Amino acid sequence: MQRNWPPVFWISFSMCVGVMGTALASPLYPLYQAAWGLKPSDITHIFVVYMFGALASLLFLARLSERFGFLPILRAGLGLVTLGVLLSAIAWNVPSFMVARAAIGLASGMITTSASVGLVQLRRGGDAQKTAALTSVVMTLGFGLGPLAGGLMAQWAPRPLLSTYLPTLALGLLSIYALFRLPQMPPVAPAARATARPPGWAALARWLPRITLPPPDRRRPFWLASLGAFSAFGMFSLYASLAPSFMQELLPWHGPAVSGLSIALILFLSSAFQFLARKYRTRQVVVVSGVALASCNLLLVWTTYSHAAPLFAASVLVTALGHGLANVAGMGVVGKLTRPEARAGLLASYLIVGYLGTIVPILAVGWLSDHLGLDRALVVFCCAMATLSSVVTFLAARTPEIPVPGHAP
Numbered sequence: 001m002q003r004n005w006p007p008v009f010w011i012s013f014s015m016c017v018g019v020m021g022t023a024l025a026s027p028l029y030p031l032y033q034a035a036w037g038l039k040p041s042d043i044t045h046i047f048v049v050y051m052f053g054a055l056a057s058l059l060f061l062a063r064l065s066e067r068f069g070f071l072p073i074l075r076a077g078l079g080l081v082t083l084g085v086l087l088s089a090i091a092w093n094v095p096s097f098m099v100a101r102a103a104i105g106l107a108s109g110m111i112t113t114s115a116s117v118g119l120v121q122l123r124r125g126g127d128a129q130k131t132a133a134l135t136s137v138v139m140t141l142g143f144g145l146g147p148l149a150g151g152l153m154a155q156w157a158p159r160p161l162l163s164t165y166l167p168t169l170a171l172g173l174l175s176i177y178a179l180f181r182l183p184q185m186p187p188v189a190p191a192a193r194a195t196a197r198p199p200g201w202a203a204l205a206r207w208l209p210r211i212t213l214p215p216p217d218r219r220r221p222f223w224l225a226s227l228g229a230f231s232a233f234g235m236f237s238l239y240a241s242l243a244p245s246f247m248q249e250l251l252p253w254h255g256p257a258v259s260g261l262s263i264a265l266i267l268f269l270s271s272a273f274q275f276l277a278r279k280y281r282t283r284q285v286v287v288v289s290g291v292a293l294a295s296c297n298l299l300l301v302w303t304t305y306s307h308a309a310p311l312f313a314a315s316v317l318v319t320a321l322g323h324g325l326a327n328v329a330g331m332g333v334v335g336k337l338t339r340p341e342a343r344a345g346l347l348a349s350y351l352i353v354g355y356l357g358t359i360v361p362i363l364a365v366g367w368l369s370d371h372l373g374l375d376r377a378l379v380v381f382c383c384a385m386a387t388l389s390s391v392v393t394f395l396a397a398r399t400p401e402i403p404v405p406g407h408a409p
Contacts, residue, residue: 007182011074011118012134014175016142018078018111020168021085021104022050023143026240027151027260031161036094040242040374044366047241049098051358053105058348058355061110070118075179077110082172089165109351112139116347120335136327137271144267147240151260160256212345214337221282222350224396225326225333228286229354231293231389232326235319237358238365238381239263242374266320273324282336283396285329290393292322297382297389304375304382322389330354361385 025032029043038046064073084103091097116135149167154160214222240263277285299315302308330350338346361381368377 008119008122010175010178010182011115011122012138014074014078014179015111015115015135015138016145017168017171017175018074018081018115019108019139019142020146020149020171021081021088021165022054022108022146023240023263024085024146024150024165024168025088025101026147026263027154027256028161028164029241030259031154031256032097035161038094040369041366042094044241044362046094046098046101047237048359048363050101050105050108051237051355051362053102053107054109055105055352055355055359057106057109058113058352061106061113064110065114065117069184070114070121071179071182071184073110073114074118075176077107077114078172078176078179079107080104081107081111082169082176085165085169085172089162089169091161109348112351113348116331136331137274140267140271140274140324140327144264144271146264147260147267148264149260151257151264154256154260156257212349214346218337220395220399221286221333222337222346224286224392224399225282225330226350226353227388227392228289228293228326228396229330229350230357231385231392232289232323232357233354234357234361234385235293235296236263236266236323237362238378239266239316239319241362242365242369262316266316266323269317269320270324270327273321274328277325277328282329282332283399285325285332286396287393289322289325289329290389290396292318292325294386294389294393296322297386301379301382304378 026047029038029046032038032046033043061073081104084100084107087100087103088097091100115138119135146168150164153164153167157163213219296315296318299311299318303311303315334347334350361384365377365381368380372380
């Protein structure tokens with residue numbers, strides 16, 4: 001298999017398949033809600049369990065690629081996510097489904113970091129900006145294919161809570177087979193450590209969380225890009241967790257296929273915008289993404305009061321623009337601030353901030369929806385996120401461009 005397709009293809013394919021399972025269940029939430037009698041806050045809790053798994057993976061497992069090489073970790077992540085998809089298909093209650101979602105989240109963090117490191121290693125000597133764009137586009141396509149396939153299957157396939165997961169399960173098995181046919185690739189030599197540790201502490205330290213940051217004089221671009229990801233991930237997670245619920249109240253048409261298509265459309269358009277933005281300066285991309293993220297939140301507030309389908313469509317389009325540009329800007333900043341051997345740690349730090357955007361605001365909007373109603377909860381969420389995006393935009397516009405890519409932190 002590897003004779004016909006280069007390793008870059010199979011690494012990209014495996015990343016795409018690996019993250020498909022993350023949002024695959026989003027169009028199914030109303031079906032689970034009806035089958036198990038769930039409240040909006042229950043849906044957000046199920047969604048956030050996945051994010052806690054991804055966050056734990058980034059905190060405790062992000063450096064495994066540096067120690068063992070990206071390929072063994074990618075294989076393990078694909079195996080775990082396939083197991084999680086299988087458990088989702090046979091889940092019989094909320095706890096079993098939460099276990100499946102946690103496994104998928106844990107695997108997602110392993111897959112995104114190891115595959116990102118692998119693409120950088122395989123494309124060593126190539127354009128760092130293009131490699132960052134390729135990584136972000138592949139990741140986003142995988143996230144988009146999940147809800148699209150899930151929505152279509154849930155709308156028309158028999159037994160949707162089972163059959164929806166079968167295509168992703170088959171693709172996961174294919175990816176595992178392909179990865180085991182690739183030749184083993186050694187890990188990039190880790191950066192030397194200045195401080196010696198006792199042997200026992202060194203063994204423990206391999207598993208302890210370590211937040212990798214750029215040097216103090218280069219941290220401002222990193223934090224601005226990370227807060228942009230916080231806003232972008234939070235906005236997408238709102239659609240991924242509660243879009244099937246609020247679309248029933250805001251729009252005349254709804255259903256698993258419509259909600260799945262809306263979520264997928266955000267991500268597919270996001271990939272297109274990332275491709276178009278790959279040649280622009282990173283600071284320009286951060287500024288435009290901030291404007292778009294502030295605008296899409298205000299459009300969704302307007303939709304909440306007007307119930308106008310064109311405004312909702314505009315919000316989806318602008319969300320895709322902000323999400324795509326925030327992703328490519330963040331990956332570009334990480335690529336410019338690190339050497340390949342240190343990239344996994346900084347990438348994990350960046351994703352941790354982004355994933356917090358999928359946890360804290362989504363838990364808040366779920367709690368508010370139970371107490372104030374979904375419409376008011378949406379307004380509070382959107383106003384807060386629009387304010388954050390506006391501040392990021394203002395500060396990014398006053399921040400110099402990162403001058404030289406590839407400097408070590």
